[in-house]
Structures are given as structure tokens and as C-alpha cells.
């Protein structure tokens with residue numbers, strides 16, 4: 001184990017997988033010579049050379065298509081979107097090509113590609129640069145969707161993503177890049193997809209989150225504890241596949257839930273999660289599920305408006321109180 | 326890349342007053358950008374910040390020649406200069422950068438999304454290549470309504486590698502639309518030098534491939550820039566067809582706040598290269614030309630500096646005294662009434 005930052009854990013995962021499998025390569029805008037816009041890929045060009053660390057033009061359609069095509073014939077590309085906000089022009093290559101080729105070919109083609117990069121809101125980047133688009137991808141059959149909340153998961157989930165034989169949408173959170181924690185240095189360490197983590201045990205209410213929502217939920221649980229409320233915090237880790245067993249087991253214990261997402265409220269992933277809880281554990285519920293989400297507006301620039309548009313631990317606390325009242 | 330100083334046109338095609346105006350505008354932009362940088366480091370401005378230092382001639386040589394607000398301007402996130410040149414007050418721009426209710430987008434847009442439709446300025450776009458598809462529609466509408474007006478669309482060398490750009494240029498060539506494309510060819514897209522981003526850096530060839538005429542221009546000299554722009558605008562107004570200017574220029578500072586320090590820029594360019602381009606500083610060139618023609622005295626230079634400084638300081642005082650947007654404006658403007 002070693003203490004490292006989330007972005008270093010991502011780098012370590014890529015380094016180890018590139019050492020393990022010569023078919024793994026990295027591509028994207030400014031990933032090489034510039035050392036990565038957020039320094040996630042720092043040093044990799046030096047270490048692996050420009051055959052395996054490929055700087056691309058600002059051509060998201062080309063990036064998505066190149067990674068997909070290379071995966072279709074046996075390579076294992078890890079393609080970076082500088083941020084997920086810039087992946088929108090590539091949606092056709094992603095949704096109509098990467099996500100569908102295995103099914104359309106009757107399973108004759110594998111597409112082992114990882115699309116990764118930062119998502120998230122919170123530094124006054126305003127409307128076009130502040131997005132959490134996980135619902136778009138979770139909505140699309142054929143994608144696995146991973147959203148790590150801790151440095152250790154950043155490493156373990158990315159390694160699993162690279163070894164997976166399917167297109168994986170790997171959404172990091174720019175606001176977590178600097179967070180640090182203990183990470184296994186064992187090159188065989190991975191975190192499996194579809195296994196949620198109980199980050200804190202509790203008995204009164206379940207706070208179900210992913211990505212940065214987990215840290216927010218842990219803070220909320222501390223605040224609630226002062227009022228004698230015992231909150232359980234569940235980190236979904238992957239949205240597809242989704243570990244409903246862990247979620248339902250928690251609901252059986254607490255009978256109340258808050259579902260948390262940073263993205264826009266309307267038609268977001270929390271709605272899916274709440275529906276599944278109702279489908280699978282309606283009889284267990286003692287109160288309606290409460291939802292915490294971003295405001296349904298393009299992100300405003302002004303600091304005070306942005307703050308009002310983004311969910312915080314205080315919104316989770318308030319939602320928990322509503323569920324418990 | 327030409328590194329010789331291109332001589333400006335020598336004919337008396339420009340009056341003293343006009344030339345002084347060009348100087349004033351470029352100086353206002355430079356001083357504004359410098360102050361904005363300071364304010365960012367005082368944490369008065371957030372988000373991303375992209376400065377126009379070194380590229381002033383690309384707006385000063387073109388935007389004053391337009392018939393605003395009937396002509397239209399689209400540009401990138403590097404947009405402070407464009408707003409100021411279109412006539413948006415320094416106050417409204419500074420207030421927007423500080424996220425105040427008095428900003429040109431009521432604090433909702435910030436640095437990358439300055440806008441002033443009443444002055445013909447359709448705004449800065451944060452997505453590389455984003456304005457070019459939009460320019461097709463603006464050009465279409467200008468033609469559709471039977472005007473003689475032009476849409477001027479600015480974008481970077483990096484944007485030339487966006488798929489949407491090529492679809493759009495093809496449509497503009499096909500439909501014969503009145504758009505003036507200004508390729509702000511500052512040689513770099515973030516840390517990616519031109520030669521590392523395309524197998525064909527002859528952008529005029531690419532415009533021609535879509536049926537659009539164009540030429541390369543020295544964008545470090547505002548008089549050269551202005552002359553080329555006037556020629557291009559006349560061509561568009563006469564023929565109704567688009568024109569493409571590949572404008573050679575250089576940004577003197579980092580791409581954005583992330584690599585504004587010299588260390589960040591050293592990943593992709595040398596101090597010597599920056600120094601070489603700084604010798605072609607458009608401000609130095611216009612002062613030299615003004616002096617050569619006997620159009621300006623030292624006292625006037627000082628006076629213009631002083632009035633520019635006042636304007637910028639006033640914009641800061643105004644912005645800092647302005648209120649934040651009201652919280653209940655959060656859900657306003659998702660839709661129009």
C-alpha cells in the first residue's frame with residue numbers, strides 16, 4: 001500500500017496495464033508531450049514512447065472512432081477525452097459504433113476500449129464545461145459505466161476497465177483528482193465491476209451515491225450522527241453493471257433512502273436507482289425515497305449561482321431529514 | 326513561417342484619426358487583458374481565462390470595418406477583445422468576468438461566453454470548432470433576409486481539425502453564404518504545435534477544397550490586417566460568397582490560466598520563439614508607423630496610456646461594486662418567454 005492521489009492512482013493503473021499487455025495504448029489530446037491537461041498521463045510518453053502514447057488533434061469524432069476501430073481488431077485503447085464535456089460531438093461514434101458493434105455482429109466482434117476523462121462541476125467553468133453525463137451512457141446498452149470515488153478505486157476499476165472486453169465509459173471527477181488515500185501497489189490488484197462498497201455502516205437511512213457524491217454523503221453522515229441518526233453510505237462504483245444486491249440489503253436494514261447524483265435532476269441516474277429500489281424492495285420502504293441532484297439549468301458562471309446549482313452535503317442532510325420525518 | 330517584419334501598406338489609405346483609433350483599441354485590449362490576469366490571481370475572476378495579448382490586430386483590423394449590429398461576429402472562448410471591439414463597454418465585460426449582475430450576460434456566461442447581440446456580437450463559444458457550424462446558419466439568415474451583411478467567424482488553428490468545421494465549410498461553399506472566416510492561426514492549440522496537429526497545414530487549400538476563396542495574412546500588423554479584411558469584406562458583399570483568411574499570429578502568454586506561467590509553456594515552446602514573435606508586437610508596429618508618419622507625439626502616447634488606464638481601472642471599480650446576480654435568477658433564462 002502507498003498513499004497517493006486519485007490522479008496518480010489512475011496513472012499507475014495505466015502504467016501497470018501497459019507493462020502487462022503490449023496491446024494497451026493511450027491516446028487523446030495533450031496526453032503526451034504536454035503531460036496531460038490534468039497531468040493524469042504525466043511521464044507516460046517518456047516511459048512508453050510515442051507509439052503507445054499518441055497525441056491527437058482536437059478531433060473527438062476521430063478519437064472515438066480510432067479507439068473503436070483499433071479495439072475491433074484487437075488492440076486495447078485507452079482514449080482520453082480532455083473532459084467529458086468535449087465528448088458530445090463524438091456521441092455517434094460512441095453510441096452508434098462502440099456500444100453496438102458487438103451486438104450487431106452477433107457477438108463476432110469484441111470492442112475492448114476504455115473512454116476515460118474527467119467529468120463534474122464546481123470551478124466556475126460555466127455552461128459548456130460543467131457536465132456529468134453518466135445517464136446518457138448508462139442509458140445506452142453496450143456500455144459499462146464506472147465512476148470511481150476513491151484513489152484505490154480509481155486504480156482498481158481502471159485496471160478492470162482495461163481488461164474488460166467491452167467498451168467502458170470511465171468517468172473520473174476533476175474535483176477528486178487531488179484527493180489522496182491508500183492504494184494497493186500490487187499489479188494484480190483490481191476492483192471488480194458490479195460490486196458496490198459500503199463506505200460506512202448505519203441503521204437508520206441509506207445514502208446511495210457514486211463519484212464525488214460519496215465524499216459528500218460521508219460528510220452528511222457525520223452531520224447526521226450528531227443528531228443521533230445513523231446513516232449507511234453506499235458507493236455504487238459502477239452504474240453498469242449495477243449492484244442492486246448491496247443496495248437492497250441496505251434498504252432491508254434502514255428502510256429509508258436518499259439517492260444522490262451531481263448531474264441534472266431530470267431523467268438522471270438517481271431516478272433509475274430509485275425506481276429499481278421501488279421495484280425490488282417497495283415493501284421494505286418506510287418513507288418515499290429522497291433525491292439529491294443538480295439544478296436543471298445550464299451551469300451558471302457566477303459563483304453564488306453555481307453554488308446554488310450544485311448539490312452539497314447539506315442538501316443530503318436535509319433530504320435525509322425529510323425521509324426520517 | 327515568415328519571421329521578417331512585413332512592411333505595412335505605404336499609401337495614404339488611412340487617416341491619422343483612423344490610425345490612432347486602431348492604436349487606442351489595441352492598447353485598450355492589451356491593458357484590459359493584463360488587468361484581468363491580475364484580477365484572476367486576486368481570485369476576483371474564476372473559471373478559465375484565455376487572453377488575447379499579441380493577437381489584437383485580428384480584431385482591431387476587422388471589427389471596426391463592420392456595419393454592426395447588422396454584420397454579425399462569432400468567436401471562441403478567447404473573446405474579451407472581440408467584445409470590446411464590438412463596443413461592449415469595459416465595465417460590462419469586467420463585470421461579466423467577475424460574475425456580477427451588471428455583466429453582459431448577467432453573470433451567467435463568464436469569460437468564455439461574453440455576448441452582446443444588440444451590438445452584433447453573437448458571443449464566445451467554449452467548444453473548439455463550435456462557432457463554425459453556427460456561422461452557416463447566421464450566414465444563411467443574412468442571405469435569406471436579403472441583406473448585404475456579413476457574418477465574421479473567428480476560430481483557432483486547432484479548430485481546423487474538428488469534423489464539424491469541414492461539414493460547415495462545405496455547406497457554406499455549396500450554398501454560397503456571406504461568411505468571413507478568420508483563422509486565428511497562433512501556431513498552437515494548447516500545447517500542440519501546428520505541425521503536430523495536421524498533415525496539411527495549408528489551410529487555404531482546405532478552404533479552396535470547399536469552394537471558398539482565401540489568403541494568408543500577416544496578423545501581427547494591424548494595417549496589413551485591415552487591408553486584407555477590407556478586401557475580403559468587399560469580395561463577400563459583392564459576390565455574396567464566403568472568404569477565408571488564414572491569419573498568422575501568436576499568443577504572447579499561455580493558452581489559459583493553466584499554463585500562463587513560463588514553466589507550463591516550456592513544455593511546448595521556447596523563450597527564444599516567444600521573444601522573436603514579441604518583436605513583431607502589433608502595438609510596437611503601430612506606434613512605429615504612427616511615429617514614422619508624424620501622426621503621434623510622445624505626449625499623445627502618454628495621454629492615450631493614461632486614458633486607457635483610467636478606463637480599465639474604472640471597469641474594475643464598477644465590477645467590484647456591482648452586486649452578484651440574484652439567487653432567484655438561477656432558473657431564469659432556461660427558456661425564452
Ligand SMILES: Cc1ncc(C[n+]2csc(CCOP(=O)(O)OP(=O)(O)O)c2C)c(N)n1
Nearest residue numbers: 058086451452453481482483484513514515
Ligand atoms: C471540442 C473541444 N475539445 C477540446 C477542448 C479543450 N480546448 C480548449 S481550447 C483548446 C485549444 C484550441 O486551440 P486553437 O483552436 O488553436 O485556439 P487557440 O486557443 O489557440 O486560440 C482545447 C483543446 C474544447 N474546448 N472543445
Ligand SMILES: [Mg+2]
Nearest residue numbers: 481482513514
Ligand atoms: Mg491556436
